[in-house]
Every structure is written in structure tokens, then in C-alpha cells.
Amino acid sequence: MPLRRTPPSTTQGKMVSDTNQSSAPVTDTDNETTSTITSRPRPRKRQYDDEVSITMAEMKKSLETFKLQQNIILESINGIKNQNSEMIKSMELISAQYDDMKNKLITMETERKTHLAYIQTLETKVENLERSQRQSSIEIRNVPVQKNETKDHLLQLVQKVGLATKNCINETHIRDVFRTNADKKGNRSIIVDFSSVIMKEKILTAVKTHNRSNRDNKLNTTHLQLGCQSQPIYIVECLTDKAKKIFYQARDFSKKNQYDFCWTAHGKVFLRQKIGAASHRIDSEIDIDKLQPQKEK
Template sequence: MPINRTPPTSPHPLTSVAGTDEPATTLLCFESTLHQCASAPNLSADSNITERKKRKFDGAVSNSSEKINRTMFAAFSNKQESYYEDLMSKMNSIIEQNVELKKSVEMMSEKYDEFLSRITTLEAEKREDRKLIQQLEDKIELLERSTRATGIEIRNVPKTEGETKDDLCGLVMNLGQSLNLDFTQTDLKDVHRFKTKGNSSPIHVNFTSVIAKEKVMNGIKTFNKNKDKSEKLNTTHLKIKHVKQPVYISECLTFKTQKLYYLARTQHKNYGYSFCWTSRGVVYLRKKTGDPQIRVNSEADFEKLRCSNSI
């Protein structure tokens, strides 16, 4: 029995687009194109596909490139070698400088040790010299103090016109009478007035003995004790007329002791001391009645007093 087969429906032919000049594409052309794209084994035959050809190797170009590379490498090597030689030269120079510097430092170190040893020796000698100088100053101070041990100073006594040594001796005798002291001119070794610009320069009296001087100093303390300020020793007691002013008498002190006495009088209250005086050329301090006296030998003692009071 025969088989009846219905052929496939043919596609409608493509018509041209209305209003254009493009021709209609037929199914036959479409199938032919599709068949050619899907089954053509030789793709190079297609005029629309270009073939990429390999570049053939050129031996001359390769040799030239290799030569250039070798030249560049040689130039680079020469440059590096020159740089290395220059670097080594500089390093050797630095090493030499370091060696010289090390020698200089070692020499300076030796000199420093030598100078340090000398300075240490000089400082030790300086300390010994200071001790010796202090000992000599103390001896000179003792000698000056011994030469002034018999002297007193009378201050604030007006100078009269044409004053002579006899007039000064008369003032001292009048002083002895006011103090009820029995001494004569034979007890006086010398009397003179210091030359100063003022009209009442101090009068220096030098006795023949320390005992006579001590009698005068003790007599003055007794005379001024328990008296009003106006009744204490003044010029009327020396029989000086037409003027009445206080008279001050003290020991003859050395320059060093005068400075210490001045500092003690101006600062003793700051350290809590109520009494300040001199005796036989030495400065003393005392806090209150009944307390032991403190001897001041140098300015360093004031610093010790300050430290002891701050504790």
C-alpha cells in the first residue's frame, strides 16, 4: 500500500518593502546562503574572509639586534665598573680619614687625661695654698690685734681750732676723771686724731698696757649703765663747752674685725640674737641673757648661724 506523504509547506516568498527599491529576497537565495555557510569545507574560498599569514624569520635583523644588545651591555658593564671603581676609591679615602681621625681622637684622649691629671694636681695645690693663705691671714690678724690691744677710739668729739696733742691728752684726762679712774699721762703711750673730712674725726688713744685700756672700757660700761640716753657719756663730761652731744668709745679693731662687727650689728636680729659686742678685738653674739656667747671668727660663721636657726 503506497505511502502518501505531504510535502512541507513552502514558505511564502519575501516581498519587497513597500516604498523602497530593494528587491525581494527569495527563499532560494536564503537557502543557498545558509547551505554555503554551513557546509563549505574550504573557508579560504570565501571572498569575505581574509587570511592571516605568518611573518617569516629574518636572520639579518636578529644579528643586528643581538649586536646592539651586546654593545649596550658592554657600555652598561663599563659604566658599572667605573662607578664601582669610583665608589671603592671614595671608600678607601673614607677609611683613611677614619684611621687619621681615630689617631687624632686617641691623641686628644691622651692629652685630655694629661690635662685632667694636671688640673687635679693644681686643684690639690690650690687647696693647700688656700690653707696656707688662711693661716698667714690668721697670723697677720693676731699681730694686728696685738698691736691694737692697748688702744681705744673716741668718736663724735668735735675738733677745736688749733688743736694740739696736749689738748687731746687733756680730753683723755677729763674722761678719766668723769669715770673716776686714777690714771695719769704716764699711762698714755700716744694720742692722735685720724685725718678725715669730717669735723669730728675719731681720736685714737694708745695706752701703755692692756690693763689700763680695760679699766677705761669697764669704767664706761659702769658709767652708762642704768642712765637715760641724755645722761650717758657726752661732750660735757670731757669739759667741752658750748656743745652737748653723745660720745662713743670702743676698742681699736682691725679692718677684718670692723667688717665682722658691722655685719653682726646689722644682721644679728635676723638670726635671733639680741646682743652683739666686741671684747679684746673679737666679735661676740648672744641670743638672750644667760645664754652662752658665740664667737664670730669669719663671715662663714654667719652662714652657719643661719643654717642652725633654720633647722
């Protein structure tokens, strides 16, 4: 009769135990364990890595863009610096030119003042020279021009003036006599150049005396026997053009400011406000301006 072998009880028990365990109902704890073991985090990590890569790529792109913009800004700044350097150079050049021009203007102004002073000196010398040349001359105004008039006719007129003022005038007393060019009104004065200043002063004094003594019959054309309607004759010093201008302005000033006396002596112009007051010598317009009454503020 053959022998029967039976497996050891431990092995069978273990198998039974495993079988029992496998056939035992699954509990919640077993499910959590199984879920934990079976779930793998790899897909989520890969998604995270992709997002990080995209973010890094965007940041890299932004950095490159920023770097590009920064390079553009740096280039603009460098361009501005270059422009500023050119502007500084231009301003320095302009400043140097301005200083040079300023110095030239200062020099020109100094030279102008020097030239004006020199011109003033020359004008004074010319005025004194002309005054010296005319110091023995008189001017007879308002005498009609005769037909075919000659120097002899003019000499006779001067001699008649001497007779009317009780002065004997010979040819030897007269160095020259002539008519001036016509003025704006067409008048032509007679210039008489005497041989001496003394004779000139003598004639002028005689004319003033005659006119004071004969206020109703002052020296006029009837005294010269011209055969024309009577009109007054004026005999004055022969003034230079500058003195004539100043004399005209002085007379205008005397009328407006109640100055009683305005006269000439030795080719110079004088003003006096009233009898006994101080006389003022007028050499230029500045002297007239000094006499202007100051306006009340």
C-alpha cells in the same frame, strides 16, 4: 631496406613517467615540500646575531660604566677612609690634650686649695698680730676735731675722759694717741694706746659703769668741756678691720633675729640671744650663717 631501431621500453616508460609526473597537477603536499625546501632561515639568524651583538655591546658598555662608577665609589671610600684616619688621629690628639689639660686643672685645683689654706693661715696670723698690737688700745668716737689740734690736746681729752669716769690717767699710762683718717662720713676717731692691757680694760669698764649709772647723762662732749653742742661719745675696743666688719654684721644680725646682746672682748665679737643663754663667738661670716634660723620646708 634499412633497419629501424627502437629504444627500450623501460627508458621510454621512465621518460613517459617523468613527463607524466611533471605534467601532473601540483598538490598541497607538493607545495609544502617545495616551500620547505625553498625557504632559507639565514636572514632571520643574521638578524638574531645582530641583536645579540647589540645587546652584548650594550651590556659591555653598562659593565664598563658600572666598573667606572665602582672605581669612583672605591676612590670615594678610600678618601673617606683617609679622612676617618685623620679624624681618628685628630681625636686621639685632642683626647691626649684633654687628658693633659684635665691633669693640669686637677693639679692647679689642688695647688689652689693649698694656697687658699696657706693664705687663710697667713690671714689668721696677721689678724692675731694686729689684734695683739691693738689689745691695749681704745677708740674714742664722735669727738669733734679742734682747730690746730696736737697730741697734747688729744692727751688732755683722754685725761678728761678719765676724770668723768673717775679714773686718773697720767702721761705714763699712755704710750701713744692720734687721730685716724676720715671715714666716709668725715669722722676721725681718736686712738689711745695705753701702756698696758690692764689700764685699757680699766677704762672700758669705768665707761660702761658710768653709762649704766647715768642713763640720762651718758658720756658726751660736755664732759670734755669742748664748748660745743652736746653729743654722745662712744669708747670701744680698737678692733682690726676684719673684726670691725664682723662686728657690724653681728650687730645687724642681732637686730634682725632678736639677739639681745652683741659685744666685743679682747678684740673678738660675741653674740647672746638672751640672759642666761649661751654666748657665741663670731670669727667669720660662716659663724653668723650657722646662727641663721632654718626656714621651714
